[in-house]
Amino acid sequence: MAELTHFNDQQRAKMVDVTSKAVTARVAKATGQIKMHPETLARIHAGTMKKGDVLAVAQVAGIMAAKQTSNLIPMCHLIPLTGVDIYFSDNQQDTITAVVTVKTKHVTGVEIEALNACQISLLTIYDMCKAIDRGMLIDQVHLVEKSGGKSGHFVYQDET
Template identity: 80%
Template sequence: MVVTIQIVGHKKSGKTLVTTQLIQALTQAGVSVTAVKHDAHWGQMDQPGTDSDRFSQAGASQVVLDSNQGSFYHFQQPQALETTFSHLSPTAVRLIEGYKAGPYPKLVMLKPDELATNWHQKGILAFASLTDRPDLDLIGTDQIVNWLLTYLQMHLQEEKKMSDPLTHFNDQDRAKMVDVTQKAVTSRVATATGQITMHPDTLSRIKTGKIKKGDVLAVAQVAGIMAAKKTSELIPMCHLIPLTGVDLHFSDNKKDTITVTSKVKTKHVTGVEIEALNAVQIALLTIYDMCKAMDRGMVIHDVHLLEKDGGKSGHFVFGE
């Protein structure tokens, strides 16, 4: 896995200096780095009259120049960042200087007379400047680089955890149920949520009990509880877990959306995140089934784990 960050800013904001010093700090720490420079000024690798230039002029979509100084690539058309990365050897960190519209987390370098409110790109982590400013916390090259190093090291550790060998395969590389025999019995809880959006009239009929199949939310509540209890019968590698509590709550935005929230508890050797998610999904599907005769355009969305606690992995809260 790779951690990617963009260092963006307008001309002479200091982004090249910060990127260079960050590369030096990472490589000195033994971290491999891919550096990508976005040049909006038609910069070219090739020199007029050289073989690589002649190949490009002849229409080759890609040209590779291999020399004692390394290998250089020239693509006739601008590439999406992921396309560019696909041609390169993998490294632990990818640093992108510029490319303001890129999809990766961004540190924005501000010039002395520039305001943070002028920036509207998505994914901005922080604003920084080489010159002293009372409105910013990251001032000067050393402070900026140290902040970036901390950010990257934290995410490298997370990526390492995620890339640890999978435990769902046996010595023949075939799927297996994970052996949890030696794990400690602890109290575990998981909370999940999800939404279904519908025509306003559909929501009104649900709330006033005018759906022909019956009390929609009452049926969905029972369906969600049953789903939590039967999760191991539906998800192949889930353990059969004795649940000590299942509860579902329903709320709406008074317009067109119902939110379902489930909380599932156990005292066992493994967690109940999938049980909580399954309870939400089936409750939402039940609402759809009860109302589909009048509204087939309902949309189920935003199903996710809100919180879990207990076990070796500890406490998780969505968005933190």
């Protein structure tokens, strides 16, 4: 198991010093889903939710979230993002899946930005649909893949 790097010699939290790390292209992909009543998904498809185009708003919210990650996660570095893409698909029944890809050319990775964007996209769907469906369930949010940097390439392996 890797050594934790977010602690100083007094065992207090610190932001990791990335000053000497090399600038490399880095990509992270995260996914998650939101389960809802079939009628809720049908209304999203029909575009009849009172608050507007649910997936368009969720996409913008996710992009905004990726850009604000360092303001929300205390030890997260401010990273200049070079790309954020959010793709939605659904099972035509009751579940929407979000897949978020975040890119940078910097000294540290964008995994947290991708995970944050994914969760905020899904939470925005919840917010826009909660008037008709308060029982929606957000789950399965996880890092799918990351590349770039010293730690190399990671691909999620479902161990269940």
